[in-house]
Amino acid sequence: MRTISEALMVPLATSGNLTDCVVEAARTDPGRVSIRRKDATGRWVDVTAKQFLDEVTGLAKGLVAAGVKPGDRVGLMSRTRYEWTLTDVAIWFAGAVTVPVYETSSAEQLAWILEDSAAVACIVETTAHAGTVSSVRARLPQLRDVWTIDSGSLEDLHAAGRDVLDSELEERRRAVRPSDVATIIYTSGTTGRPKGCVLHHSHFLDLARNADAAIAEITQAPGATTLLFLPLAHVFARFIQALCLTGRITMGHTADIKDLVSDLETYRPTFILAVPRVFQKVYNGAEQKAAAAGPLKAKIFAAAAATAIAHSQARDTGGPGPVLVAKHALFDRLVYSKLRARLGGRVTHAVSGGGPLGERLSHFFRGAGLIVLEGYGLTETAAPLAVGRPDRIKIGTVGPPLPGVDVAIAEDGEILVRGLNVFAGYLNNPEATAEVFRDGWFTTGDLGEIDADGYLRITGRKKEIIITAAGKNVAPAPLEDHLRAHPLISQAVVVGDDRPYVACLLSLDPEMLPVWGANNGKPGLDVATARQDPEVLAELQRAVDAANATVSRAESIRRFGVLTDDLTEANGMLTPSLKVKRGTVMAAHVDEVEALYS
Structure with missing residues (x-):
């Protein structure tokens, strides 16, 4: 069994929790922009570290006043928007546990998640979501409250919590340890009922801090900022949210994928995260747009794509020659710069997860000026367990493990993992938990191989x-x-x-x-x-x-x-x-x- 590992770059947390980064940011740099949110007119508005802390504590006090106790589970069903992050952090401040629910979930899925997690309250985005909760309320005797974001419930909670003392909230917040549960994320598995993955504050805190150090060229670059548009109910986006909070990276949110292109152009992120289908759509859209403009434009795009791929491939084999450099410069003016402008004009890196991107597409985007780092992970590993680095890219692989993570390949080719990010187990399901652990290793169900340089390549799904x-x-x-x-x-x-x-x-x-x-x-x-x-x-x-x-x-x-x-x-x-x-x-x-x- 071949094993690879990366040494820790940041020591494991022995105290504190995910809320500390919000408090410290407001204390040390209160005017720093933590989040940019869209107002009613569609304009991006800055939310400073101090403003964010004030909103979080106000909402957290409202949860306390409503009877939410330390360790209680609170459902959160919404699209990716500012209020998602605000509510998530407020739940942590109250000492409670967030249980995300996809906003597209059926009544049956919602009922199962709220029932299995024993959620005492649920915050939903729309009146339609509230109606879905109402339709299964009879199955949820433990559910006391349902609050609706679009109906002003967050403001109502803020008002209701005004009599809660700062000292009471601070006592709750500080009582949470790294080993306490931060969230229960239900797998959107391709078979059977979703299982609740129990993840601690330490899983996100330690992983985010070490990932921040590993890809510092991206996350610690001056003015680093990202736009979240994947569902925050998914562990991938949730990890990036934690990375932004701990690394003091400005983030924004796009609730409707139809607004993504315009949001990217106006928000202007420096890096983005997406699933491979998004990158494929960007490429296909550009190709078909060129074809619609006539044979000449189609020919130019085809030549530009071939040049980008060749230029990227040459970077791995000694560097491009003068002719390729000249062609690349020409197509950068004609094609690549316009493609980057569609992404806001400042994006230099992207992280792709949730499936393989494909070598051709990876080379195209790198050749066009957007370095896509492929990553690999699962809900059970708090998202990434391996990811390419800006200075350690091998296209076709998902890079080496992140610091603090060990990866092994079993005799049958299955990928095994252990380390700082491996979950505590499935909620209320010790049998399923026992099935996925073998001699201290989490069995991913995915197949892969480790090359001579210690890079992980995904080759398939064991059960498929x-x-x-x-x-x-x-x-x-x-x-x-x-x-x-x-x-x-x-x-x-x-x-x-x-x-x-x-x-x-x-x-x-x-x-x-x-x-x-x-x-x-x-x-x-x-x-x-x-x-x-x-x-x-x-x-x-x-x-x-x-x-x-x-x-x-x-x-x-x-x-x-x-x-x-x-x-x-x-x-x-x-x-x-x-x-x-x-x-x-x-x-x-x-x-x-x-x-x-x-």
Whole structure:
């Protein structure tokens, strides 16, 4: 069993908790901008460290006045907005535990999370969310209060807490130790009921401090700032929030993904975090926009993309030559600078997590002036356990472990981890907890390998390995990731368990389809027409052929089918972190799968 580890860069916390960074920031640098929030007119407004502390303590006092006790669980159901961070920190100040709920959760999911966590209160964003809570209230006898952000409940709580003494709140806050529970995050797992991952203050505090030291070139750069747009109910965004709080990095929030492009242009972050699909959409959108502008612009973009990739690859093999440098400079003026401007003009780095980005896309963005650091982690590891460093990048890997984290590869290829970020266990589920620990190591369920330089590469998901009728083991993820890179393809699900060959279900991207259609003489192209259109099917076949070129013949896709609907979170086919619920898809599309083998 090969093991790699990184030594601590910052000692582990022996006292204090996540609230200390908010108090210290206000005490030592009260005028520093901690957060920028959008006002009613859409303008970004600065919130100083002192202002943020005042708002947090006011809300925390309201929670105390409402009867929230130390250790109580409080649900939080909202989009990614300023009030999410405000409420999260206020819950910690009151000595309580935050239980995030995705704002897209069904009534059944919400009921399970609030019931299993024994939440005594729940803060929701909208009246619709409040209605969802009301619909399952009979199942939640322990739930006393529901407060709605959009109905002014936070202001009401602030007013109700005015008689709570500063000393009482401070006593509660200071009583919280690193080993106390900070949050219970329910996995958005692709199978079964979500399990509550118990995470302590130390998990986020120690990991954030050490990550801050490991990627200081990004986080400690003058004026470092980021825009959060992934769901804060997800551990990835939640970790970045902790990183911003502990590292004194200014953050902003985008609640609606439709506003992301305009928010990036006006907020102007220096680094961002996203899932691979976001980066793929940025690339595909730029490519199709160039195609829509005519053959010349399309040719320029294709040449610029090839140059960016070549320039990035050359940086790993001795550096680009003079001709490539000159071409790169030309395309920087024509293409890359405009792409960076769409991201606000100041972004130099990005962190990608939640799945593999793909080497071609990584090289393109680095060549275009945006270094994307791939990371890897799980809810059970408080998000990242490994991430590339600005000065230690190996494209195609997720980098070395973060300081204080040990990674090993078991005999069967499974990735094992132990260290400062590994969770305490699943709430109310000792059996499931015991199943995922082996001799002190957390078993991730993912497959990987460690190269000679100590970099981790993810190769697949253990439970998703397909075994064909001929006994061939096939990892579907690499094929699916390659297919999803095509502009026409939204999702891909490779099948073939106990079948004579590998096949695939594809769903079309409803946003890119009409753009592709307009660029290919098919204006108004819709999914119903496209899935039977010979030219579309030929284009999809080319995408399948390209994916097949990366694997052996026995692993290659022999047939594919196009679904009538996209796979989305809304129809239950994707998790909130946009992972395919493979079992759900297979159950819903039995006939389509059978047709691939008829």
